[in-house]
Amino acid sequence: MTRPDIILQGNITYANRQTYKEVPFLVPPDITRVSVEFSYTEHDKHTHLDLGILDPQRFRGWSGGNKSFFTISETDATPSYLPGLIPAGRWTLLIGVPNIEHGVESHYEAKVTLGHRGDVPAISTFSRAPLREGPSWFRGDFHMHDAHSDGSCLSQSGKKVPCPLYKTVEAAAAHKLDFIAISDHNTISQYNDERELQPYFDQLLLIPSREITTFEGHANVFGTTDFVDFRLTTSQVPDIGHILREVHDLHGLFSINHPNAPTGAACMGCGWSVPNTNYRLVEAIEAINGASADGPDSGIPFWQDKLNHGFRITAIGGSDNHDAANPVRSSSGVGHPTTVVFAQNLSERAILDGVRAGHVFVDADGSDDRAMALTAELGGQKAMMGDTLNAAQGAHIALHLSAKSVPGSYPEWIVDGKVTTPTGDSWETGHGFLQDFEYVSDGNRHWIRANIRSTNGRLLLLGNPIYLNF
Helix, strand or coil, X not given: CCCCCEEEEEEECHHHCCCXXXXXXXXXXXXXXXXXXXXXCCHHHCCEEEEEEECCCCEEEEXXXXXXXXXXXXXXXCCCECCCCCCCEEEEEEEEEEECCCCCCEEEEEEEEEECCCCCCCCXXXXXXXXXXXXXXXXXXXXXXXXXXXXXXXXXCCCEEECCHHHHHHHHHHCCCCEEEECCECCXXXXXXXXXXXXXXXXXXXXXXXXXXXXXXXEEEECCCCCCCCCECCCCECCHHHHHHHHHHCCCEEEECCCCCCCECCECCXXXXXXXXXXXXXXXXXXXXXXXCCCCCCCHHHHHHHHHCCCCCEEEEECCECCCCCXXXXXXXXXXXEEEEEECCCCXXXXXXXXXXXXXXXXXXXCCCCEEEEEEXXXXXXXECCCEECCCCCCEEEEEEEEECCCCCEEEEEECCEEEXXXXXXXXXXXXXXXXXXXXXXXXXXXXXXXXXXXXXXXXXXXXXXXXXX
């Protein structure tokens, strides 16, 4: 956990009963978040202390005795508290004393943590602990919209209205997803709603995101709540490098959305045509958007072209859902497709680290249980999807592919963007298969990945590469 910047301590006695104790502290300039963790002794002696706060200009909230922790930033705040600018100056912690008995002395401690622009959450933005411990494959959706941008659904009387964010979260929970990233267009107002919802949805991780929507392309930014100026081609944002560098400095993850989508009056900038993109700062590409796994709108060719140019970029998927009421198995339902990430635990930081590492496959239909694993061995080196092996000329690399819950399917091996017939053994299992592939290195840079396709050739699972000599 982050060490507090300020510790406020004191004692409460019967003389303070039914009064409000004001405890001042100074917030310096350029602070973007104030967080307070409050504790006190003598609970068992009927001592009750309430909590609130004032900034130098106004009242910022009162949680009474129902919360021992709260956080306030420009974009979001714990329920009971108001988000907004964090002014420098004298802040005041308010301690209400509804009851303390004669002869009792209670010691209180308030740990105040001050945040700065670009701070990386130790665990998650909206949760102070992982929602699930231990390494696993976690299933989620990286692209969706609600009332904070252009998401809509039917009201109680059947009218089309802006769809409340909680409806999207409910749909994801019903689909038994492990995480989602709600990525409204350019806005950051959704974060306050997400902070309110996260404690209730304690099996579904909410990752902060927004879709940077420009006239030349769309991209999601994950893992930061700070504002990123999206006005590409203006004097404020003269080129895409400005945005990429800012996201990098904020420790966010930049992912290009639906790069091969048609662009025009109906959806300006939907396809990626931004000149001079530095793909070394692009960490992911939405290879599958909704139902676009195959066909002219698929992002897979765009992504594989970047791999062939030497960029290690992770393929992910997103439903781009705009109506939480759509059935989850529909072409744009929540979780269709599902991105599956191997992470050390279910937290924002671990999931995004898993994406950066390329430990990802995409379930094109958004099933509950389809899975694949691709591993490679060379001498003492072992690799999974996203990892790199150093392979000298003539080295024999043993690759192993497994798939489950895909009866009647077949593997498609791809080397440097070209479908390849493997040399090796294959075994069918009850609902999937196992296959080995021996690849002989020429000592140069290559990438190898696999897809799982149905008997009629439809893409079911998309795998990320194992890299050779990158």
